Amino acid sequence: MCESDRLETFCDGVFAIAITLLVLEIRVPTAERVHAAGGLLHALAGLWPSYLGYVLGFLTIGIMWANHHAIFQYVRRTDRYFLLVNVLFLLTIAFVPFPTAVLAEYLPEPAERGDAVVLYSATMVAMALTFNALWWYAVRGGRLLEPDADLHAVRTIGRRYLMGPPAYGVVLVLAFFAPWAALAGHALLALLYLLPERGR
Amino acid sequence: MCESDRLETFCDGVFAIAITLLVLEIRVPTAERVHAAGGLLHALAGLWPSYLGYVLGFLTIGIMWANHHAIFQYVRRTDRYFLLVNVLFLLTIAFVPFPTAVLAEYLPEPAERGDAVVLYSATMVAMALTFNALWWYAVRGGRLLEPDADLHAVRTIGRRYLMGPPAYGVVLVLAFFAPWAALAGHALLALLYLLPERGR
Amino acid sequence: MCESDRLETFCDGVFAIAITLLVLEIRVPTAERVHAAGGLLHALAGLWPSYLGYVLGFLTIGIMWANHHAIFQYVRRTDRYFLLVNVLFLLTIAFVPFPTAVLAEYLPEPAERGDAVVLYSATMVAMALTFNALWWYAVRGGRLLEPDADLHAVRTIGRRYLMGPPAYGVVLVLAFFAPWAALAGHALLALLYLLPERGR
Amino acid sequence: MCESDRLETFCDGVFAIAITLLVLEIRVPTAERVHAAGGLLHALAGLWPSYLGYVLGFLTIGIMWANHHAIFQYVRRTDRYFLLVNVLFLLTIAFVPFPTAVLAEYLPEPAERGDAVVLYSATMVAMALTFNALWWYAVRGGRLLEPDADLHAVRTIGRRYLMGPPAYGVVLVLAFFAPWAALAGHALLALLYLLPERGR
Numbered sequence: 001m002c003e004s005d006r007l008e009t010f011c012d013g014v015f016a017i018a019i020t021l022l023v024l025e026i027r028v029p030t031a032e033r034v035h036a037a038g039g040l041l042h043a044l045a046g047l048w049p050s051y052l053g054y055v056l057g058f059l060t061i062g063i064m065w066a067n068h069h070a071i072f073q074y075v076r077r078t079d080r081y082f083l084l085v086n087v088l089f090l091l092t093i094a095f096v097p098f099p100t101a102v103l104a105e106y107l108p109e110p111a112e113r114g115d116a117v118v119l120y121s122a123t124m125v126a127m128a129l130t131f132n133a134l135w136w137y138a139v140r141g142g143r144l145l146e147p148d149a150d151l152h153a154v155r156t157i158g159r160r161y162l163m164g165p166p167a168y169g170v171v172l173v174l175a176f177f178a179p180w181a182a183l184a185g186h187a188l189l190a191l192l193y194l195l196p197e198r199g200r
Numbered sequence: 201m202c203e204s205d206r207l208e209t210f211c212d213g214v215f216a217i218a219i220t221l222l223v224l225e226i227r228v229p230t231a232e233r234v235h236a237a238g239g240l241l242h243a244l245a246g247l248w249p250s251y252l253g254y255v256l257g258f259l260t261i262g263i264m265w266a267n268h269h270a271i272f273q274y275v276r277r278t279d280r281y282f283l284l285v286n287v288l289f290l291l292t293i294a295f296v297p298f299p300t301a302v303l304a305e306y307l308p309e310p311a312e313r314g315d316a317v318v319l320y321s322a323t324m325v326a327m328a329l330t331f332n333a334l335w336w337y338a339v340r341g342g343r344l345l346e347p348d349a350d351l352h353a354v355r356t357i358g359r360r361y362l363m364g365p366p367a368y369g370v371v372l373v374l375a376f377f378a379p380w381a382a383l384a385g386h387a388l389l390a391l392l393y394l395l396p397e398r399g400r
Numbered sequence: 401m402c403e404s405d406r407l408e409t410f411c412d413g414v415f416a417i418a419i420t421l422l423v424l425e426i427r428v429p430t431a432e433r434v435h436a437a438g439g440l441l442h443a444l445a446g447l448w449p450s451y452l453g454y455v456l457g458f459l460t461i462g463i464m465w466a467n468h469h470a471i472f473q474y475v476r477r478t479d480r481y482f483l484l485v486n487v488l489f490l491l492t493i494a495f496v497p498f499p500t501a502v503l504a505e506y507l508p509e510p511a512e513r514g515d516a517v518v519l520y521s522a523t524m525v526a527m528a529l530t531f532n533a534l535w536w537y538a539v540r541g542g543r544l545l546e547p548d549a550d551l552h553a554v555r556t557i558g559r560r561y562l563m564g565p566p567a568y569g570v571v572l573v574l575a576f577f578a579p580w581a582a583l584a585g586h587a588l589l590a591l592l593y594l595l596p597e598r599g600r
Numbered sequence: 601m602c603e604s605d606r607l608e609t610f611c612d613g614v615f616a617i618a619i620t621l622l623v624l625e626i627r628v629p630t631a632e633r634v635h636a637a638g639g640l641l642h643a644l645a646g647l648w649p650s651y652l653g654y655v656l657g658f659l660t661i662g663i664m665w666a667n668h669h670a671i672f673q674y675v676r677r678t679d680r681y682f683l684l685v686n687v688l689f690l691l692t693i694a695f696v697p698f699p700t701a702v703l704a705e706y707l708p709e710p711a712e713r714g715d716a717v718v719l720y721s722a723t724m725v726a727m728a729l730t731f732n733a734l735w736w737y738a739v740r741g742g743r744l745l746e747p748d749a750d751l752h753a754v755r756t757i758g759r760r761y762l763m764g765p766p767a768y769g770v771v772l773v774l775a776f777f778a779p780w781a782a783l784a785g786h787a788l789l790a791l792l793y794l795l796p797e798r799g800r
Contacts (some may be wrong), residue, residue: 006608006669008206013616016213020221020294021620028301040306040315055291062287069206084794087662091655094620101628106640115640194284208406216413220421220494228501240506240515255491262487269406394484408606416613420621420694428701440706440715462687469606594684
């Protein structure tokens with residue numbers, strides 16, 4: 001295996017595990033809760049914040065996986081610092097199940113909703129920042145690029161990535177005042193990424 | 201690595217983790233339960249709904265893994281939308297441990313049994329639908345097929361996949377009236393798939 | 401990727417996850433337990449059944465991984481039934497964290513110790529049986545062997561595998577009468593496998 | 601796949617899972633705790649020992665992954681004993697989530713802090729010892745080296761690895777007397793490794 005292949009495989013493992021662990025935050029309703037809700041189906045319906053968190057976390061990690069995947073279409077070499085920045089980026093990815101669980105737990109509580117969305121948004125900012133660090137470290141001066149990399153494509157992609165931190169930063173500020181609007185912002189940013197052809 | 205190889209590896213990771221997380225829903229019996237059951241072996245025997253859920257969930261994910269595997273014998277390229285549909289399909293796979301845990305918990309309760317089987321069956325319908333979306337997106341007009349793909353085999357496979365959503369839909373409707381019959385339906389559908397040569 | 405490569409990768413994922421999930425059965429001692437034990441170090445020392453279960457489960461899954469690895473040195477093709485038997489074998493591997501957790505919980509209780517070792521031993525019997533099914537299905541009449549496979553080595557390996565089910569069966573019977581002796585039997589069987597050169 | 605490739609893949613799986621399981625030790629604050637802390641953000645801030653443990657455990661496993669990665673740049677063959685030592689090394693890696701969880705739980709308690717750091721440090725010593733066993737078994741007399749391995753590089757690397765066990769041993773002794781200093785020692789050792797060019 002070439003060096004960057006093994007790094008990719010390791011990162012993919014972390015992505016795959018973090019995305020699959022999200023399901024553990026959806027708890028089976030207890031007998032008491034089923035009784036209070038008037039039946040299992042009603043209790044299951046009452047878990048909507050958990051489902052919402054699951055879908056949001058799943059799409060987020062899925063999108064970041066695809067982005068990370070895109071980096072390695074241009075980067076074929078690695079070095080010590082690149083490995084280090086990668087570990088910091090993975091640290092934010094593997095962290096996602098925690099803010100997602102907090103979101104699922106406190107979204108229905110008006111008093112705590114804002115704080116839960118702040119935590120989630122701050123995690124997204126950290127993720128966008130470390131992801132950009134990864135990209136710019138690799139492409140700066142063509143450091144880890146393949147000799148025949150398409151520099152025009154690299155610049156176009158890079159400019160798009162650069163918009164991530166300020167965009168998530170705005171959503172983070174929004175989260176302090178308007179949690180639901182911030183959540184809608186997260187959904188919108190995910191959609192924008194998922195349907196890029198529309199955005200052009 | 202070619203593009204579809206990395207996608208396969210990522211998906212296989214999600215399959216492998218989801219299938220292995222199923223065991224976490226089998227809880228070690230508490231000392232009180234052991235005492236009430238009159239010994240550990242009796243308490244372990246009382247966990248039969250958990251074992252049933254474990255086996256059913258394991259076979260289901262195992263079968264879907266084999267099906268997904270089959271897709272990639274014909275599909276060698278990917279694009280943005282294919283990735284997206286894949287993420288939606290994986291979202292249903294990684295979700296399986298939750299309905300399985302609900303099934304294991306509420307199967308012995310006559311009042312809640314039906315609802316638990318409904319949730320499980322609905323998950324299967326979502327899985328069959330996203331799986332078909334994946335397949336038809338890839339083969340439609342030969343979009344992501346290898347140039348020399350065996351079109352006759354592609355058509356035969358596709359027709360078989362198409363039977364999935366209506367079959368699971370019937371089981372879902374059945375679940376509202378006859379939970380045990382619906383469970384038998386799930387076992388039957390799994391067997392039909394596992395022993396395809398018999399079915400021809 | 402060749403067909404058996406993807407199967408290997410999937411199985412390796414299940415092995416890696418099952419082996420790593422074992423650590424989740426070691427629970428952080430509660431503040432009450434720390435207080436009762438007279439300090440954290442004493443409470444940690446009191447977790448010896450969990451450590452024992454962790455090491456035993458880890459070695460068991462590690463050994464089975466190496467055995468499974470050995471099969472694929474001879475088997476390069478797969479078919480539908482081989483996939484199915486593989487799924488049944490993986491079902492026993494992914495199950496190991498449960499009997500291990502039961503062992504860790506009830507080993508210190510004289511009244512339940514035997515039952516806990518019975519469950520563990522029965523799991524080992526099921527594992528040895530499905531593993532043999534896997535091997536014999538593949539090599540029977542050279543079904544899935546490489547054309548130039550070393551048939552002498554295949555026969556030697558097969559004879560060694562065949563000893564697994566009766567050996568674990570004896571330990572299972574022993575578990576009903578003498579749990580500690582049965583545990584020693586498991587350790588001995590693991591050692592026999594780990595140091596094969598010594599055994600020749 | 602060549603023999604050492606499959607071993608690498610399996611080990612990478614264990615690394616990736618152990619590193620991602622770390623997040624499970626960060627528990628969502630209960631409603632009572634949120635109330636007592638005067639809001640969710642304050643309760644989240646009160647989880648700093650969990651975050652510290654998460655970051656420390658993540659960097660530790662990440663570093664060991666990179667080190668393990670380095671071994672396989674020189675080792676291309678495996679044998680039975682190498683597999684066995686690898687399993688023992690992985691046993692210490694997969695164990696890390698437990699001492700990390702203990703650290704996160706008991707770091708704020710002055711009476712138990714020392715014991716928690718002792719457990720963490722002892723785990724690091726075991727990890728450094730099994731890692732060295734792995735390295736020296738492979739390179740001793742060039743046993744598993746590629747024929748054209750750069751022996752000068754092998755010696756330089758080996759000398760650096762040899763410093764691990766005594767360095768972690770000193771930190772372990774320190775943990776009995778000065779837990780915070782020992783924790784600083786762990787952070788320092790991690791930094792030393794992460795920024796090697798600075799150290800030269």
